[in-house]
Amino acid sequence: MVLFPQNYKKGIEVSRDNAGVKPAKSGSRAKGRITLNDVAKTVGVSAITISRALNDPDKVKPVLRARIEKAVAELNYVPNRAARSLAAGSTQTLAVVIPTISNTVFSNVLKGIYDQTIEHNYEVLFANTYYSLQNEEKVISKLLAQYPDGIITTGLDMTERSKELLQAANIPLVQIMEVGAGEVLDMNVGFSHFDAGASMAEYLLAQGYRNIGFLGAQMDFRSQRRMQGFLSKLADANLETDKYLMTTTIPSSVKLGGHMIADLLSEHPQVDAVFCNNDDLAYGAIFECQRRKLRIPEQIAIAGFNDLDASASINPSLTTIRTPLYEIGNRATELLINTLKRRPNLSKTLDLGFELIARDSA
Amino acid sequence: MVLFPQNYKKGIEVSRDNAGVKPAKSGSRAKGRITLNDVAKTVGVSAITISRALNDPDKVKPVLRARIEKAVAELNYVPNRAARSLAAGSTQTLAVVIPTISNTVFSNVLKGIYDQTIEHNYEVLFANTYYSLQNEEKVISKLLAQYPDGIITTGLDMTERSKELLQAANIPLVQIMEVGAGEVLDMNVGFSHFDAGASMAEYLLAQGYRNIGFLGAQMDFRSQRRMQGFLSKLADANLETDKYLMTTTIPSSVKLGGHMIADLLSEHPQVDAVFCNNDDLAYGAIFECQRRKLRIPEQIAIAGFNDLDASASINPSLTTIRTPLYEIGNRATELLINTLKRRPNLSKTLDLGFELIARDSA
DNA sequence: TTAAATAATGTTAGCGCTATCATTTGGTAA
DNA sequence: TTACCAAATGATAGCGCTAACATTATTTAA
Known part of the structure; x- marks a missing residue:
């Protein structure tokens, strides 16, 4: 009963x-x-x-x-953990600041974090910034009020106030997703978005494409650096960089990918390859090209970013860049917990790299 | 500096x-x-x-x-929130128990929860059960140690021990995702999975399909009830229920959808419609059918469940059932916070329903 | 003007737990 | 036995905050 x-x-x-x-x-x-x-x-x-x-x-x-x-x-x-925390001076809680939980990218990262914390008996408190540095400042302040033992934040770009708060908190910090593109406050796990973008440009150039476009949604700092890396290689090859470029701050989605490629193609039908800054966008682009009876990759090549679940199965299978999302979360948490347990870390910075997965779409 | x-x-x-x-x-x-x-x-x-x-x-x-x-x-x-909690007897924290964060379904639900909590200045603590009732028991116990002011759990099926713990905690509880399929301990927000399954069966029958298959991944309690609802209508129509049925406890994925439909078709090429218990699976099925040059829906109809982002854009666009994921999280949290603020709720149970979205794939 | 009501601030105690040090118990060696 | 030491358990205080009540300043009413 x-x-x-x-x-x-x-x-x-x-x-x-x-x-x-x-x-x-x-x-x-x-x-x-x-x-x-x-x-x-x-x-x-x-x-x-x-x-x-x-x-x-x-x-x-x-x-x-x-x-x-x-x-x-x-x-x-x-x-009662509150009483325990107060008496012992440790909360066994880790704080996590990510842009948004409703993006597969970050739910994968969060899973990597979660699995590591559960193993070491820590709790996870998370907050979303919705890609705003002002929000980030607020949620960092709120999270610190819980006196987490450690904190993970996304990206290297933050307000001075956020940095101050994090330093005053005097707890280990891991900035995740990106390395080598800004000031690191404590520890750092990720990969180079600039290099990832550059790597895709090199691949497309090597495949012989010359009218290469770029579709970018969200366009947060990391997206921008992927784009910069990408465009730098196009510039090196003396190709147009601005002409076939289309970006928006609207969050990435499959539907948006369809709209964007439609717009791009109506202006520039000569585009022969497109790098989408997210697999979602690339799916939408592929679907839209299918509706227009454009053959991929013969008439237009499509490439994505992140290697999400569907990328290997879609027709044609998507050429993309695999990013170590789960691992970023997992390793960042490992660094944090090692630090908390006074176990030495080999390094305060981990570049986990990325991998270009060449498939049929480009 | x-x-x-x-x-x-x-x-x-x-x-x-x-x-x-x-x-x-x-x-x-x-x-x-x-x-x-x-x-x-x-x-x-x-x-x-x-x-x-x-x-x-x-x-x-x-x-x-x-x-x-x-x-x-x-x-x-x-x-220091620990000190505040201890002194005030309230943690301003809500606990959330979901199967897994790395499933789009639950990251959408969690976003609904998060957006509501942030507005009312609560924190979210979450834990994953990975679809195991034993894990659920453990994480409930761990979460309760944080003395959350309220708790959200997924589904109506739990161990007696979990129920005991929740009752002893004496805090408001909302069981989410499903209504009308089991004992409700306190409050309840969701929809009927049995009815959702039945509704898809009726639709497919109305379209004239007669060799109707079912592909089910994960097969947790809710998936099972969707299947039961679906099969009950097939039985009402005097159709085979077991013959074209294929299920697995492997988590749903696009790739798995491809494998499953391949298996189903190799055994039963006469199948003319398939209800996949998740859109992911349906995407995989569509991609595999495309590779086999099967025309959808003329040769085989495919239907999904959840109406995820890509479902409206895929070719052919996917007939599916839209579930109010974000709203479930949002309304459940609203119930919880109303209760905590001593504001009356109209009802302790909210059936948010579902919507069959008829598109081109079936 | 003065009493009463209200607003603003202060004092005290205690939320439930653990760090620290103190004491007791039990075991071992001389 | 006695002295000694380690293991097991206990007493005390305090972590940082807020509820409850107490006091003081300020306003309002009579």
């Missing part, structure tokens, strides 16, 4: 099967929850012994420990 | 531009951070006044408030 309490009011006593033990206080601030002291009274030992049994079991005799564990289970005791 | 502290050791003093004020204590537990008391001393008022200026600004005279805000900014003071 399950009866869920109808009333959550502070101090309201809710019936529980607690072996007769009731929460000690039900004053106005009491939450009516079982505390360490309740367990201690039940077992007949001091509170600190319960604390030890839970946090450092080896310090408590096995027999007593067993009794404590039994009482904890019976009373449904759940330690 | 930015110099990041090289040492995070407790109590180590790090130089800061703190207008001469140093953290009060640097004992072994002190984190070397500025506290309310430091601000109070700087401004020359009591700590509680600082607290009020920050939490309930109207209660402090504007002139004084301005001085306090200035001091807070100069000292880079960040309130």
